[in-house]
Amino acid sequence: MISYSQAYKIIQNELQKLKPDTEEVDLLNSLNRILAEDVYADTNLPPFDNSAMDGYAVKFNPSSKQWKLIGEISAGNYNRFTLDDDSAVLIMTGSKLPANTSAVIPIEDVVIENGYVKLAEGKSFKKYQHIRKMGEDLSAGILALNKNQLITSNKISLLGACGKAKVTVYRKLKFGVLATGDELVDIDSKISGDKIRATNLYSIITAVNEFNMDAINFGFVTDNKEKIKTKLVEAFESDIDILLTTGGVSVGKYDYLKELFTELGIEIKFFKVNIKPGKPLVFGVYNKKRIMFVFGLPGNPVSSYVNFKIFIKSAVLELFGIKNERIVKAELSEPVTKKDDKRNFLRGMLEFNPEKGKYFVKAAQAQSSADMARLANVNCLIVVEEERTNPQKGEEVECIII
Secondary structure, three states, X not given: OEOHHHHHHHHHHHHOOOOOOEEEEEHHHOOOOEEOOOEEOOOOEOOOOEEOOOEEEEOOOOOOOEEEEEEEEEOOEOOOOEOOOOEEEEEOOOOEOOEOOOEEEEHHHEEEEOOEEEEOOOOOOXXXXXXXXXXXXXXXXXXXXXXXXXXXXXXXXXXHHOOOOEEEEEOOOEEEEEEEOOOEEOOOOOOOOOOEEOHHHHHHHHHHHHOOOEEEEEEEEOOOHHHHHHHHHHHHOOOOOEEEEEOOOOOOOOOOHHHHXXXXXXXXXXXXXXXXXXXXXXXXXXXXXXXXXXXXXXXXXXXXXXXXXXXXXXXXXXXXXXXOOXXXXXXXXXXXXXXXXOEEEEEEEEEEEOOOOEEEEEEOOOOOOOOHHHHHOOOEEEEEOOOOOOOOOOOEEEEEXX
């Protein structure tokens, strides 16, 4: 059995052998994809001096208090004017400024009388106020966005401003998901006897979809060695990059997966990790026609979910150069019971206290690896390291937001 850090390092190093392809997508289809190119500004941003608000463009003179109104300019409808000390142009937000403009006076700071713009009583103005200078955001040729980052909605306008009608992104990885167990029935089945619904299948598929990768559903199969083998062969002959199985990886009489992995040519990199929940994790490499990675996740729903979050998702994102930013430090609101030498990932509820300017977290009362109700009603995993026992109220812990 190896430590969490050792297991993660092995997964991280092996996944680097994947060389994801790239593809071009339309800008509107790039949301939540991973950028695979450095993007440079192809023009100055803004491309011309423009007004930051509705107002009056003037040539700054500290002694001037009124100006003759000689015209107007609205966004996209530039009219050529040249200002002198005694003239002003009505200007709309975003509009290109006339020559010699060195200040914009807001509409609410003036009064209009007989064709003249007059500074209102008690108002003042200063040079260069409310002017957006050409290229002040980005100059043409300057790096706008680094590759290897998630394209979120706040980046779309910048990509568009750089002329990126099409964006180069990494191809999505394909995950195959297979559940095993005699006890499993589909989620629309009525429960009777000793059967349970195959929730892991849906949990893991949606966890894959949640970070915008593709998931192929291989369904679920009973604890029959030949049937499992048939399913595994089907998966290995597909075009998936990573196979995720749930159940059948422990040491029970009918836990065939680890044995079948070896029989089918998978090089097992490790089996069992010193963590809680999720100890019986298998990781291996299938490298015949092409490289494929295999994770044998535990059958307990919390264990399989936790393993996916702390190992698979994090390592895959790092493959694309993205660090897990959903990790925060928090203060324990209550003590936590932890007596073993495993790295624990406890379900907890995280809240930010704006008055104190920090996060506080409370562990769920029960931590069973089969307790889906507790998992559904928390928002983080509290990390308690191997050497740490019984953290007390007020101590700081690391939390993974889920």
